[in-house]
Amino acid sequence: MIGGERVVAIVAAGGSGQRAGVAKQWLVLGGETVLRRAARALAASEAVDALVAVVPAGEEGRAERELAGLGKPGRVVAGGAARADSVRNGLAAAEEAGVVLVHDAARPFASPALAGRVAEAAARDGAALAAVPVTDTVKRAAGAEPPRVAETLDRRTLWLAQTPQGFRRALLLAAYEAAGAGASAVTDECALVERMGAPVTLVPGEAGNFKITAPEDVERARAILEAPVATGVGYDTHRFAPGRRLVLGGVEFEGDGLLGHSDADVCAHAIGDAILGAAGLGDLGRHFPDSDPAWKGVSSLVLLREIARKAAERGWRVGNADVTLAARRPKIAPRAEEMRARLAEALGVSPAQVNVKATTGEGMGFVGREEGIAAHAIALLVRAAR
Numbered sequence: 001m002i003g004g005e006r007v008v009a010i011v012a013a014g015g016s017g018q019r020a021g022v023a024k025q026w027l028v029l030g031g032e033t034v035l036r037r038a039a040r041a042l043a044a045s046e047a048v049d050a051l052v053a054v055v056p057a058g059e060e061g062r063a064e065r066e067l068a069g070l071g072k073p074g075r076v077v078a079g080g081a082a083r084a085d086s087v088r089n090g091l092a093a094a095e096e097a098g099v100v101l102v103h104d105a106a107r108p109f110a111s112p113a114l115a116g117r118v119a120e121a122a123a124r125d126g127a128a129l130a131a132v133p134v135t136d137t138v139k140r141a142a143g144a145e146p147p148r149v150a151e152t153l154d155r156r157t158l159w160l161a162q163t164p165q166g167f168r169r170a171l172l173l174a175a176y177e178a179a180g181a182g183a184s185a186v187t188d189e190c191a192l193v194e195r196m197g198a199p200v201t202l203v204p205g206e207a208g209n210f211k212i213t214a215p216e217d218v219e220r221a222r223a224i225l226e227a228p229v230a231t232g233v234g235y236d237t238h239r240f241a242p243g244r245r246l247v248l249g250g251v252e253f254e255g256d257g258l259l260g261h262s263d264a265d266v267c268a269h270a271i272g273d274a275i276l277g278a279a280g281l282g283d284l285g286r287h288f289p290d291s292d293p294a295w296k297g298v299s300s301l302v303l304l305r306e307i308a309r310k311a312a313e314r315g316w317r318v319g320n321a322d323v324t325l326a327a328r329r330p331k332i333a334p335r336a337e338e339m340r341a342r343l344a345e346a347l348g349v350s351p352a353q354v355n356v357k358a359t360t361g362e363g364m365g366f367v368g369r370e371e372g373i374a375a376h377a378i379a380l381l382v383r384a385a386r
């Protein structure tokens, strides 16, 4: 609320992320969607009374869940083909507002204080936007291939427009009305107000308030919001089964094998579970259920390869993995180097990043009674540079 007038923040989240290659508003970064993070910053501003999120038609339910628990009432409406169409729908829904703030869902780093400053300037002056002065020298280009410099612009007059942009609601409605069908072509709402000749106040924006536009922006946001490393633990046991092959760490040993749907490589399974855990991807049973014939008798190195691929899809590479086998038999130490090499190859890392060791169980428990083998593993994942 500013000067007795209600302030509604419209979060434009109706895009499809063509340039980023992903619908940015639904990206989960640091455990939260980009949409929720952007909306949370607005909701945290004392000036903001309510939120209206504009999302692609059909995704309203999902957005309602994202707005829950932000401490301010939230509504969701369907967007349009162009950004300005989406904002127009949001504006129509913000009926009670004296002042509206329009903010890109794709700008999840704006601060609540910035939203407050823009809202105040908009309430006072009619229209305002967050913007940062240009610090690089700016050239205007002409020609296509290769483009050539036509002139150097005076950067002292140039500002980069951000959001939030704030408006007295009646002014923005009038600007849409005046622009008619041409409104869809503008890339920000201030342009509509400018066309009417109405003043727009520049409010110093924030360098960190960048818009996630291209894939490298997604990575920049991920690097800010997500921890650079993650750890996971894995534990597995398999019972001896005479007549089966004994495979540990991808290496075949003499003696009784282990019971299992795959090759029952308890060592590879523990490492796989540790990696899945670190990547927040659940466990081995979820990805390779023993009800699925595809995994019957499969080499667990195949599973490890697949697990490393799934972790990489989430932006992780394996930093290192360490496994301890609890086994009265066979003797692990003489083959440990071979096991490291096989496991490392499956994970796509150097053998130096994998460690294999063993203990006999000192005659205690199921290991000591030679009923089976247990494996304990830990894995460190490192955020991959992409």
Ligand SMILES: Nc1ccn([C@@H]2O[C@H](COP(=O)(O)OP(=O)(O)OP(=O)(O)O)[C@@H](O)[C@H]2O)c(=O)n1
Pocket (backbone or CB within 6 Å): 011, 012, 013, 014, 015, 016, 017, 018, 019, 020, 023, 024, 025, 054, 079, 080, 081, 082, 083, 084, 086, 087, 104, 105, 106, 107, 211, 212, 213
């Ligand atoms: N029809 C549209 C298009 C865009 N937006 C929103 O406007 C903001 C800024 O737009 P942009 O970065 O261009 O997002 P996208 O349209 O998703 O990306 P692209 O242009 O690359 O497809 C985003 O939060 C986006 O969701 C919207 O509400 N409705």
Ligand SMILES: C[C@](O)(CO)[C@H](O)COP(=O)(O)O
Pocket (backbone or CB within 6 Å): 083, 104, 160, 161, 162, 163, 187, 188, 189, 211, 213
């Ligand atoms: C509104 C905006 O974020 C201000 O910089 C920008 O104009 C949106 O443009 P886009 O082409 O829709 O990304």
